Structures are given as C-alpha cells and as structure tokens.
Amino acid sequence: MSNFLEKLFRREPNSASQAKERLKLVLIHDRTDMAPGTLEEMKDELIAVISRYVDIEPEAVRIDMTQDGREQRLIADIPLRPAKRRRP
Amino acid sequence: MDYSGNGKQFSGKVVTVTSGKGGVGKTTLTANLAAALAADGQKVVCIDGDIGLRNLDVVLGLENRIVYDLVDVVEGRCRLRQAMIRDKRLPELYLIPAAQTRDKNAVSPSDMIRLTNELRPEMDWILIDSPAGIERGFRNAIAPADIVLVVTNPEVSAVRDADRIIGLIEAEEKGPARLVINRIKPAMVKRGEMLSMEDVLELLAIELIGLIPDDEGVVTSSNRGNPIAIEGKSKAAQSFRNIAQRLQGHKVPFLELQEDGNLFGRLARLLRPGGN
Ligand SMILES: Nc1ncnc2c1ncn2[C@@H]1O[C@H](COP(=O)(O)OP(=O)(O)O)[C@@H](O)[C@H]1O
Ligand SMILES: [Mg+2]
Numbered sequence: 140m141s142n143f144l145e146k147l148f149r150r151e152p153n154s155a156s157q158a159k160e161r162l163k164l165v166l167i168h169d170r171t172d173m174a175p176g177t178l179e180e181m182k183d184e185l186i187a188v189i190s191r192y193v194d195i196e197p198e199a200v201r202i203d204m205t206q207d208g209r210e211q212r213l214i215a216d217i218p219l220r221p222a223k224r225r226r227p
Numbered sequence: 228m229d230y231s232g233n234g235k236q237f238s239g240k241v242v243t244v245t246s247g248k249g250g251v252g253k254t255t256l257t258a259n260l261a262a263a264l265a266a267d268g269q270k271v272v273c274i275d276g277d278i279g280l281r282n283l284d285v286v287l288g289l290e291n292r293i294v295y296d297l298v299d300v301v302e303g304r305c306r307l308r309q310a311m312i313r314d315k316r317l318p319e320l321y322l323i324p325a326a327q328t329r330d331k332n333a334v335s336p337s338d339m340i341r342l343t344n345e346l347r348p349e350m351d352w353i354l355i356d357s358p359a360g361i362e363r364g365f366r367n368a369i370a371p372a373d374i375v376l377v378v379t380n381p382e383v384s385a386v387r388d389a390d391r392i393i394g395l396i397e398a399e400e401k402g403p404a405r406l407v408i409n410r411i412k413p414a415m416v417k418r419g420e421m422l423s424m425e426d427v428l429e430l431l432a433i434e435l436i437g438l439i440p441d442d443e444g445v446v447t448s449s450n451r452g453n454p455i456a457i458e459g460k461s462k463a464a465q466s467f468r469n470i471a472q473r474l475q476g477h478k479v480p481f482l483e484l485q486e487d488g489n490l491f492g493r494l495a496r497l498l499r500p501g502g503n
Contacts (some may be wrong), residue, residue, distance in 0.1 A: 153419030209432045
C-alpha cells in the first residue's frame with residue numbers, strides 16, 4: 140500500500156520532460172563548445188578575481204548559462220556583502 | 228512569411244532538405260514536397276544529393292527510368308536535360324538521380340551552384356535531397372540553397388544533431404533554417420512520453436514550417452513508389468501539402484494532430500508559438 144501511494148505521489152517526471160531538460164543542457168554545451176566542468180572552474184576563478192576588489196559571498200555566487208533564442212548568455216549573479224559588516 | 232520571392236518568376240528557388248541524423252525523413256519529405264508542388268502546377272526538379280546512397284528515385288517510383296545521373300552531368304557525359312527524368316503522373320516534375328557507384332567527391336559545391344543556375348530560369352523549384360551529416364555531400368547540397376529545411380524527429384539524438392546542423396547552416400550564411408518535425412506520435416505526446424512540437428521549438432529556437440505525424444501510409448506509399456502527398460487523404464499527406472503551400476508563401480495553419488478536441492489540445496493550441 141505505501142508502495143502504491145509512493146508511486147502515486149512521487150512519480151518520476153515523464154520521459155518527455157526528462158528529454159527536454161537533458162537536451163537543454165546538452166545543447167548549451169554543444170553550442171558553446173564548453174565542457175560541463177569548465178563552468179565550475181570559471182566560477183572559482185571569477186570568485187577569486189572579484190574578491191580582490193569587493194567583499195562577496197562565495198557560496199551565493201551563481202554563474203549560469205541561459206538560452207536566448209539561438210544565442211547563449213552567461214549570467215552571473217554575485218551578491219555583495221554590505222559595507223557596514225566589513226567595518227565593525 | 229513569403230518564401231516565393233514574388234516578382235522573380237523567371238528564377239526558380241533552390242530548397243535544400245537536410246538533417247543532422249540519418250533516417251529522419253529527408254528523402255520522404257523531398258519526394259512528397261516535390262509531388263505536392265508539381266500537383267499545384269509548379270515546375271519542379273528534385274536532385275538526389277546522396278551520392279553512393281541513391282534513394283529519391285525509388286521513393287518517387289522512377290528507378291527503372293534512370294539512364295544518366297548527376298555525376299554524368301557534372302563530368303560532361305550528357306546534357307543536363309538528358310539526366311532529367313520526367314515523372315509522367317504530374318505535368319512538370321523531374322528527377323536528377325544521384326550516381327550510385329561513384330565517389331561522393333565527384334561533385335563539388337561549385338558544380339552544384341553551376342548546375343542549379345542552369346535550372347533556375349526553367350523551373351519554379353529546385354529541391355535538393357541532402358545526405359545526413361556534415362561532410363562533402365551536405366556542403367554540396369547547401370551551397371546553392373535559397374532556403375534550407377532541417378528535418379528532425381521528436382527524439383533526443385535527432386534534436387541534438389539538428390541543433391548542430393542548424394548552427395552549421397548559420398555559419399555558412401544559409402540561415403535561418405526552417406524546421407520540419409517528422410514522425411510525431413500525438414498519443415505519445417499526450418502521455419508525456421514524446422517531446423512535443425512546443426518542446427522541440429523551444430529547444431531549437433527556429434521557425435517551424437512543417438509538422439508531420441508518424442503514419443504507416445508514408446511507408447506503404449514509398450513501397451509503391453507513389454508519394455502520399457499526390458492524393459492521399461491522411462493527415463500526413465495533408466501536412467506534406469501544407470509545407471508546399473507555405474513555401475509558396477501561403478499562410479496555412481498547422482494541423483491539429485490530436486484526435487479529440489479536449490482541454491490538452493486546446494491548451495496546446497493556445498500556447499503554440501506564432502499563433503498558427
Ligand atoms: N511520417 C512518417 N511516418 C512513418 N514513417 C516515416 C515517416 N517519414 C519517414 N518515414 C520512414 O522512415 C524511413 C526513413 O526515411 P527517409 O526519408 O529515407 O529518411 P532520410 O532520407 O532522412 O534518411 C523510411 O522508411 C520512411 O518510409
Ligand atoms: Mg535519404
């Protein structure tokens with residue numbers, strides 16, 4: 140019975156939506172010729188560079204590739220730490 | 228959008244049908260598009276660009292009438308007219324077959340440009356059936372193109388390869404390509420087990436020009452060498468004819484492939500990009 144309920148409520152996303160989500164990522168890498176690991180590496184380097192100038196929250200940094208028509212865009216969201224916390 | 232290039236009656240348009248992955252329906256589309264355009268009274272010649280893997284002749288049912296082929300024309304063994312096989316079912320439909328036994332490098336992109344320029348004054352449409360992939364045959368097929376149609380199936384590998392080819396067509400400045408989604412199974416889409424037209428369009432982000440359901444009638448008509456688009460009554464037959472209409476610049480709504488007009492179907496229609 141619990142098995143049945145589990146199936147009912149936590150169904151695996153259907154295969155079409157899995158195909159779509161997987162393709163989204165694959166196409167981004169195909170189009171930019173960028174290996175999946177490169178983005179993480181770039182993120183670390185970006186954090187290091189930006190930290191030299193402003194105080195940021197490294198854990199909150201997000202670097203994402205998004206699609207705009209057939210163009211790829213790199214979006215960086217880098218939250219800055221408020222100045223007052225830096226000078227107690 | 229008007230693809231007909233109005234005013235230029237004396238200059239035929241070159242339409243190349245290509246794909247990334249093989250077996251998605253290029254030859255079937257070329258044959259049916261050619262037949263549908265010819266049935267509309269247009270002068271049409273189709274060229275089989277798949278040298279070494281000739282197929283357009285059998286799908287059109289013209290395999291027994293081949294004397295000369297594309298390579299014979301390019302190498303000067305016959306005149307262009309002699310290699311054009313006339314389809315007797317329709318007023319003005321011709322086929323230039325591929326060579327079956329020759330090296331595919333026997334033809335170059337500039338040969339194709341020269342050949343199609345010779346055909347343009349006499350024809351309304353010059354359709355080129357491209358081989359799959361990104362090699363010489365593909366470059367030959369797109370070199371003279373005014374319009375490139377990319378065929379895909381609603382499957383992961385076909386969509387991925389379509390994206391690659393769309394990028395290459397853009398890089399060759401032959402874009403933007405128009406998309407044909409072939410072999411869609413409405414029942415599977417409805418169950419969420421097949422990518423929908425909307426999914427594929429969102430992923431590939433190019434304009435749709437055709438949506439063709441998977442239909443056994445397509446196979447049986449190829450078996451007979453009698454393109455379904457000539458007088459078939461099915462939705463598949465109609466969707467081939469609709470592509471021919473759109474190429475001629477007519478606005479034709481995409482067929483509703485879902486059998487019942489339920490909520491799902493109505494929602495899909497509402498969400499459809501482009502409105503038709
Ligand atoms: N809409 C369709 N419904 C059913 N079968 C199809 C459809 N389109 C193509 N086919 C079949 O798929 C196979 C491959 O088609 P083909 O046109 O030869 O592909 P390509 O030229 O891209 O290699 C053929 O057997 C053809 O009959
Ligand atoms: Mg083929």
